[in-house]
Amino acid sequence: DSGVTQTPKHLITATGQRVTLRCSPRSGDLSVYWYQQSLDQGLQFLIQYYNGEERAKGNILERFSAQQFPDLHSELNLSSLELGDSALYFCASSPSGGSGQPQHFGDGTRLSIL
Amino acid sequence: DAKTTQPPSMDCAEGRAANLPCNHSTISGNEYVYWYRQIHSQGPQYIIHGLKNNETNEMASLIITEDRKSSTLILPHATLRDTAVYYCIVRPFSGSARQLTFGSGTQLTVLP
Numbered sequence: 363d364s365g366v367t368q369t370p371k372h373l374i375t376a377t378g379q380r381v382t383l384r385c386s387p388r389s390g391d392l393s394v395y396w397y398q399q400s401l402d403q404g405l406q407f408l409i410q411y412y413n414g415e416e417r418a419k420g421n422i423l424e425r426f427s428a429q430q431f432p433d434l435h436s437e438l439n440l441s442s443l444e445l446g447d448s449a450l451y452f453c454a455s456s457p458s459g460g461s462g463q464p465q466h467f468g469d470g471t472r473l474s475i476l
Numbered sequence: 477d478a479k480t481t482q483p484p485s486m487d488c489a490e491g492r493a494a495n496l497p498c499n500h501s502t503i504s505g506n507e508y509v510y511w512y513r514q515i516h517s518q519g520p521q522y523i524i525h526g527l528k529n530n531e532t533n534e535m536a537s538l539i540i541t542e543d544r545k546s547s548t549l550i551l552p553h554a555t556l557r558d559t560a561v562y563y564c565i566v567r568p569f570s571g572s573a574r575q576l577t578f579g580s581g582t583q584l585t586v587l588p
Contacts, residue, residue, distance in 0.1 A: 364519065364521070366519070395575055395576075397576075399517075404578055404579075404580065405514075405563075405576075405578035407575040407576065407577065410575060418575060420575060450517060452519050452520070454519075454576075460569065462508065462525075462569060464510065464522040464525060465522065465576060466522060467520045469519045470517070470518075470519050472517075
């Protein structure tokens with residue numbers, strides 16, 4: 363158990379819809395990262411937040427957005443969903459985001475677009 | 477970020493040591509070497525990381541060559557539960573973007 367909690371574990375929805383994925387970091391961790399894993403793209407970094415502020419952006423589509431709340435949990439919002447958005451979405455956390463601190467991953471949310 | 481090269485697959489007999497190589501010939505002095513593994517579709521699991529010295533923890537040992545251009549992850553007594561994709565990642569310790577950049581990894585299969 364990494365201590366990172368992601369909900370829901372599975373999500374099935376239709377094209378054009380909007381979903382919200384939730385992540386609770388490990389106790390004491392201030393930095394949250396979101397990753398997407400699809401069959402053809404592998405694990406790709408989407409976005410990082412540190413203590414409520416966006417710190418880094420990766421290959422995140424404009425249809426996707428995220429935020430980190432004062433209690434440090436984070437949400438990833440995916441809108442105007444397309445078939446290609448079907449993937450595993452992982453959240454990871456670390457104490458401060460420094461590179462000497464490993465990121466610990468949750469078990470992910472499996473998103474299926476029908 | 478520096479890129480890494482890993483063999484796509486390896487087999488290891490149960491109970492034997494699994495030695496997973498990684499080439500990172502373009503690594504710079506301000507980059508760590510990290511190892512993660514992913515069992516089936518579970519979340520990636522942190523194994524170990526190091527800068528230039530060899531490291532050991534309860535899961536594995538990490539041997540980094542003196543020139544830092546390659547490293548080896550050693551699982552001393554592999555079990556069937558160690559079957560997973562193993563990722564070697566280099567990660568800068570300065571700059572704003574310190575995310576993990578995953579490559580294709582090595583599929584390790586532990587055989588009974």
